[in-house]
Amino acid sequence: MPSKELTDKLVKKISNEIYSSHFYLQMSLDLEEKGYAGFSHWCMCQWYDELSKAIKLMSYCHRRSVPVKLSAVPAPEVTWACPRTAMEAAFKHERAETKGVEELMTQARMEGDYATEDICRWYLSCQIDEEDEIRKIHNKIVLLNDDKNGLMFVDKELKEREAPPHHHY
Numbered sequence: 001m002p003s004k005e006l007t008d009k010l011v012k013k014i015s016n017e018i019y020s021s022h023f024y025l026q027m028s029l030d031l032e033e034k035g036y037a038g039f040s041h042w043c044m045c046q047w048y049d050e051l052s053k054a055i056k057l058m059s060y061c062h063r064r065s066v067p068v069k070l071s072a073v074p075a076p077e078v079t080w081a082c083p084r085t086a087m088e089a090a091f092k093h094e095r096a097e098t099k100g101v102e103e104l105m106t107q108a109r110m111e112g113d114y115a116t117e118d119i120c121r122w123y124l125s126c127q128i129d130e131e132d133e134i135r136k137i138h139n140k141i142v143l144l145n146d147d148k149n150g151l152m153f154v155d156k157e158l159k160e161r162e163a164p165p166h167h168h169y
Contacts, residue, residue: 001065002113009104010061010116013123015071016100017054021047023076023093027086030079036151038159039083042137046090046130048164053126060119083154084146087138094134098127 002010028043061068080086105120137154144150 002108002116003111006104006107006111006113006116007066009107010057010066011068011070013100013104014054014057014061014068015073016097017050017057018070019073019076020093020097021050021054022073024050024090026076026078027080027090031083031086034082036083036155038155038157039086041163042158042161043086043090045161045163049130052164053123057119057123064115082146083151084138084141087134087141091131091134091138094127094131098124098131101127 001007024043024047028040028047031043032040058068060066077089080089101120101123105117105124108114108116108120137158140154141151144154
């Protein structure tokens with residue numbers, strides 16, 4: 001079983017993933033209200049991904065006999081001025097999450113907890129992919145200089161993201 005310090009960090013990571021899911025759900029709602037159905041869809045898919053990662057980590061904790069006590073999830077920011085500022089916030093958020101995974105992995109490595117280090121490696125790979133995807137979306141928006149016609153093209157493109165199974169949105 002992981003140490004108390006590592007256990008606390010694992011539980012904190014679960015809470016962070018749940019917060020991340022709320023963050024993207026709120027972003028989805030806000031962008032939908034602004035008429036960006038594709039951006040909203042992309043954020044809703046991201047909501048599902050974040051919640052799935054929390055569930056995966058909870059399952060890992062149970063398999064390692066790590067007690068999980070969830071804490072209250074703070075409310076995320078409620079609105080963003082436009083898709084560009086939403087993607088900037090998403091990128092900043094994911095960078096912070098990546099740093100958290102790196103700290104968790106460092107702790108696991110210091111303790112010689114190879115199983116936790118292994119799941120952190122998986123998380124780190126996910127984080128790198130998420131940062132890259134958001135960076136690419138943001139770069140497209142910046143290249144368009146927030147042009148409404150161009151944003152509608154990106155919005156349509158984001159609507160193509162494969163939805164998770166059993167989605168109803």
